[in-house]
Amino acid sequence: MGKNLVIQTDFGTSDGAVSAMYGVAISVDPDLRIFDLTHDIPQYNIWEGSYRLYQTITYWPAETVFVSVVDPGVGSNRLSIVAKTVDNQYIVSPDNGTLTHIKQQIGIKEARVIDETVNRLPKSGESYTFHGRDVYAYTGARLAANVITFEQVGPEIDVNQIIELPNIEASINQGTISGTIDILDVRFGNLWTNISRELFKSGGIEYGTSLEVTISNNRHQVYKNKMTFGRCFADSRLGEPLLYVNSLDKIGVALNQGSFAKAYHISTGANWKISIRKIM
Structure with missing residues (x-):
């Protein structure tokens, strides 16, 4: 991987949530280059999270890892996945519609469910409300730092099953x-x-x-x-x-x-x- 990690959330920066994600990533590999896409996605607005990824991703090089956390269903049975685009970039995200524009406008060629028995911050197993830190930042950092391969993220899923939000064509x-x-x-x-x-x-x-x-x-x-x-x-x-x-x-x-x-x-x-x- 290229050791670029780009993070997007709806957390804002008024508390330590984003900083905690940075800390987890740096603890995986202090040489990671971490960038903010935005942390000003309106709260719970999955559509906007999807669009901001689409607006940005094509300007980043292959092997860049994106972490996108707009996750009103955190702790529920929604899947946590890593998608690989046709341009060989990676997006770590809940499977809740966040990948709608990437799937429809750019293309996803492979996706894997995150195996949390392996790819989860140690000693965080009893936490169910901060997957951005415990699962997504941790997995994204490990992938960007070449600690794990894409295949080691977890089992493959059918790209056609990735959830899409309603999107009306012009x-x-x-x-x-x-x-x-x-x-x-x-x-x-x-x-x-x-x-x-x-x-x-x-x-x-x-x-x-x-x-x-x-x-x-x-x-x-x-x-x-x-x-x-x-x-x-x-x-x-x-x-x-x-x-x-x-x-x-x-x-x-x-x-x-x-x-x-x-x-x-x-x-x-x-x-x-x-x-x-x-x-x-």
Whole structure:
């Protein structure tokens, strides 16, 4: 392995939980290089945990080990697994939907259930509520440090059995492109949709095209307005909305130097729909 360990949680950093995971990993091998993906996943939000992995993982080299802990079912009978991607990266995670985007958008070629009789922090057997420390950080560190091989993680499971969250595909029908608001660009309040650049441009849309954008939540219309498709934020005036291609090659919605999400009280998930059509 490459001795890179990347950790994501919904723990925040206001207490010692993340530091304890670091300590476990360093105790396995002090030469490990440990990085934070984020610890600001909203509590229990498995969907966002899945998306943040997808947003990040392709920029890391092969053999990188990711530990993702968004685990409202900790201590239950949900499985703890390590998935191997088609690009030979590894993700240590509960099997609760965290791997949805990786499985669907990138690809998983093999997965194994963590054998906790071997891959568990010594003397932690009576603890059932901190698998992030006792199982995931420990197993991830051992894998990244070459203390164990992938085969020694535990028994293999069918990749097709890995749990996936509901994920609606974007579509185009009679010139109207429909999708969902998958995630927010949190810092700036931009909306990131599941509409790919290829699908978007298949509607004959070019830079500078005027479009009508409608956003609804559970069929209740929240926003409807005209905006243009721009290359960058500077293609609109200050405070004006625009559509653009984000860093994942998907369509985003933004306010120039403002938060679109806050301005219109927009959130994310399968119930948040967006439709886009050219203004004739």
